[in-house]
Amino acid sequence: MTTHFLIERPLFDAATGIARFEYGLDDRKFIEVLELPAGFDASQAQTAAFRKLLDLTALVLGVSYFKLLAPLEICAPTIALTNAERAFVIDIYENGLGEFYARNNLLRFGRLSVDAPLDVNDPLTVSSLQDRALLPIGGGKDSLVSVELLQAAGIEFTPFAVSPKGPILTSVDKIGITPIFVTRTLDKTMIQLSQEPGYYNGHVPSTAINSMIASLCAVLFGYNRIVLSNERSASEGNVVFDGREANHQYSKSLGFERLIASTLSNATGGALSYFSLLRPYSEARIATLFARETRYDKVFSSCNRNFRLSGHEGPLWCGECPKCHFVFLIFAPVMDKDRLIGIFGQNLLAKPEHEASFRELTGLAGQKPWECVGEILEAAACLYELTKRAEWAGEAIVVRLKSDLEAQYGEQRLATALIELMTDSTEHHIPADVVRRIASHAV
Template identity: 70%
Template sequence: MTEQFLIERPSFHPATGQAIFTYGLGGKSFTETLTLPEVDPEKAASPAFAKLLDLTAIVLGVSYFKLRAPFEIVAPNIALSEAERAFAIDVYENGLGEFYARNNLARFGKLTISAPHDAEAIKPIVALPDRALLPIGGGKDSLVSVDLLTAVGLDFTPFAVNPKGPIITSIDKIGTKPVYVTRTLDAEMIRLSKEPGYYNGHVPSTAINSMIAALCAVLFGFNQIVLSNERSASEGNVTFDGRETNHQYSKSLGFELLIASILSDATGGALKYYSLLRPYSEARIASLFTHETKFDRVFSSCNRNFRLTGNDGPLWCGECPKCHFVFLIFAPFMAKDRLLSIFGKDLLDNLDNEASFRELSGLAGQKPWECVGEILEAAACLYTLTRHADWHEAAVVRAVKADLFAQYGEPKLQAAMAECLTDSHDHHIPPALAAKVAAYAV
């Protein structure tokens, strides 16, 4: 018999705020729990919430599916429209693209999902107040969104799943009461992921957290989920199994448009989903971050702060590609003494980091499997530093300069930097809000 991944219909208990998700794979059963704040039972009884809970079960399932990555997914008690079925397949194919590439598993175009058909009837419109739920990741991006939303006067509430470290300290600095959700993964799944005969790897965490945010939006009254994903997130890493594989797929514009449509349909058009930073490059976001100093000592993009096991070390390890990339994009725009005070050391003046900066800028290897910006963007920032009074003598800048110029040429690097600082019109932000943000972010 062909191995199948089973997704059971989830349950929700308003008295405890617990959502229970159950999965089956290889004769084993797994249970995951979400614990939400105090819930209004009436809102939890709405058709929109029931539909979103079912879709959340589908998306959360990727963490368990990847243990064996079978070709068949079955959800016998979850009715899916054709659009929702396509969404589910996209999450399990492109959302797990890096996982497949790094485990050398060919699955694109080969997965099937069996579920009852849900007639695509228009869902009742949910009444949701005009305010935003803003996921906070602890890094620079969502904090730039805080600044922009504050400036244009859009009411927002910070949101996080399993908040820790820089997420908590950043939200404390924001000073607005957050919505926190506790996600408890099945311990047996975590154990098996380290055992022979089982796979492990990257999952589309933005897709997962977005579905959890959608549950909260309907329960607690928010008509917008505002992400902080930049345009660079749409660039992939490698080609595998006939298509581009992107570490940040669930942060890409393509996925944003797909999930926005699904969430809108589930709520009768009431719930909007978009990224406020989509018009911007990483470098442009870094330049906007420099306008505000209050988050300097609390934010971090270093993944060592967000491991399941936690981290008691510094906010920035100074050794990983994320640290190197963020340092690089800040350097052209931020005063050097401020940047050094944030990171605690000069990452561009240490030749041990040269290989990493070469990968980031396309001079060697491949784009790292990390949430970093475009290769040409990193090259353009390095080029800018070769002409910068504070940075042109830094060891790494001097070491890569000749190869940078030889590979790209000055005209291309100059044009790339100008492009980094030019806002894109390719986004999904509501037009009136986009106009207000553009007027402020100059």
């Protein structure tokens, strides 16, 4: 029997702020719920633009249920899509799930179909949205650098998060601006099945999911911009699988940013824009900007392992995962050593048992980790820079990798790479007025 994945048209109750999304996988039924905070303009919920965004959100949220069996057909019989929107959905289910397919050895690229009626209505319009930004906060260094740039440039913004906990809450508290928080409740049966034999589990494009939820809030609360904090290295993939590059950070990439920006703009008659403020910067450049401010040292974290396991009720940094190792590495050349060790609670470059992880990060062994880490050459250049710093040159990891880095890349290439890391890229989607306003604060 052919497996079908069904996406029903979602429902939104403006009186309660609750949106319900229903899905079907053969005889299995699932319901996901979003609870939006009070204070929005209920009249916007009646607009065609909000209805369109709600429909598209249902399609994007559906990846969490689709991946249980990963069928070839996606059915949305009550949700009309333009040809561009259909291409957007296919991209989410193909490239957005690229890591999931690669790690489960599933061939899906170019084989998926979306069965939905064609939307032939006129382009949508939306009431004027206020000139202010909704800024997703992840609790890590990147979004906090965006906070600093926006505040310094005098650009109005509001922190945003979906089901926040741990460092997201403590970071928002430090920011000191009343946030917009949405509660997302996944279907419990889906969570249970994802752990059982016969069903698949794996990575989903969480940035795409949270961005669509943000779009609902942007229209309801009146924001004309969604500002992300994705850096240029997010566009680098991990492996080639099934003829395409699989990228753990695909929904943070520049290619996807352009696609979703176009989709959200078309859905709102051009009223809503979407871009990443940090797209011109390398991870090393962002680390330099973050190091200028100390107020977040005790509250931020980029450690996904501890976030998954305990919600950061324990240490903010596990010290064992590739993300911890990478963030420590890019901070080391630009931050006082005692300060850095104080943030992490330990010196991660002093532990020989971490050698294999640092070799993967720097391209000396294995593939790039399935994590939100920077480019391989970037990590190699940062580590090689430490061989020239007296305070770091004697650390176990630095000593062990020095000669191999020289042999694989050459000193000149590593030195050139470090210079390029601090040179801003022109490949970005930031509006010209925002570029001008932040320029003097990002030097």
